[in-house]
Amino acid sequence: MDPLHPLNLDDFSDLIERPDGGIRRDAEERRERLAVRAGALGRLDELGEWLSAAQSAVRVRAIEQPKVLVFAGDHGIAAQEVSGRPAGTAHVLVRELLDGASPLAVLARSMDVPVRVVDAGLDCDPELLPEAVTRHRVRRGSGRIDVEDALTPEETEAAVRLGMAIADEEADSGTDLVVLGDLSVGGTTPASTLIAALCGTDASVVTGRGGAGIDDLAWMRKCAAIRDSLRRARPVLGDQLALLGAVGGADLAATTGFLLQAAVRRMPVILDGVVGAACALVAQRAAFRAPDWWLAGQVSGEPAQTKALDRMALNPLLDQGVLVGEGTGALLALPLVRAAAALAAELPERPRPTTADGTAAADAAV
DSSP: OOTTSOOOGGGHHHHOOOSOHHHHHHHHHHHHTBSSOTTTTTHHHHHHHHHHHHHTOSSOOOOOSEEEEEEEEEBGGGGGSOSSSOTTOHHHHHHHHHTTOSHHHHHHHHHTOOEEEEEEEOOSOGGGSOHHHHTTOOSSSBOOTTTSOSSOHHHHHHHHHHHHHHHHHHHHTTOOEEEEEEEEESTHHHHHHHHHHHHTOOHHHHOOOTTTOOOHHHHHHHHHHHHHHHHHHGGGTTOHHHHHHHHOOHHHHHHHHHHHHHHHTTOOEEEOSHHHHHHHHHHHHHOTTGGGGEEEOBOOSOHHHHHHHHHHTOOOSBOSOOOOOTTHHHHHHHHHHHHHHHHHHHSOBOOOOBOTTSOBHHHHTO
């Protein structure tokens, strides 16, 4: 997509193709010939066939270069005390991740999966974090979406293009699957607003308690914030860029751009929680074939996530009640995907029946 021309997310509809349906049918036929009967491995069979189509290879290749990718940002709406954490403190969560002290860091280390953090809109001095993290920042924090836009039009386009560029970097470096995470304070409020707007539901239906957990009073404040933000979202529902600018944020816009370009590059993605689901729903509105490249890693417990996944017909792989965010629940699903790849590639086929002279029955019939 030409960086010199104005960005139009609808263009992705022509750029994204579905995983190879012919290869998937061939993979299904091969599955019927395996020694372990079809269906005995449950959803692992389905995952293996999905990987075949995504890789355009009947015999699935192992997932050798997965990466956890985390987009980070702060949201002005957090100043309304809708989060369990103080506004403007997402950089503290990023530092814990980089220092290896967060749940995601522990799991990624145990699985030997690298983690990349991209600062799209943190509200902190850049010097507090490594330059490799902060150098992509679009702006410092996002606007308070109940009364103002999260981003200017120029910032929205810059954030989406950032996500697209990150997708290209990962695909070009050989990453063969991305576990997509997010780190923010206040991020579930714009995410829930986007989902409510795109699904045509009220604020109370999508308002959850976030990864940090909030009490009843904070839940009521969050519900009111989403209600007011929805009033600002509805007039721009027909324009995905305007919608992201009005009630999204730099990290959400970057994540949306990443998901779209990852689908263009045929790079599979495992989604985590409500923020990823919201961005995926915006991306689906732009390109209806894009969700065929994504897996829903887990049920997060956020009601908005459930609505978004239902709308995209994505069936979560796990339901472990993981609420910490970052991509933790999605990373837990990676071993399942790797197991499906190994089984699809390495299980032997049933021996062919032979005739009395030892010739394979299929050969004898020729």
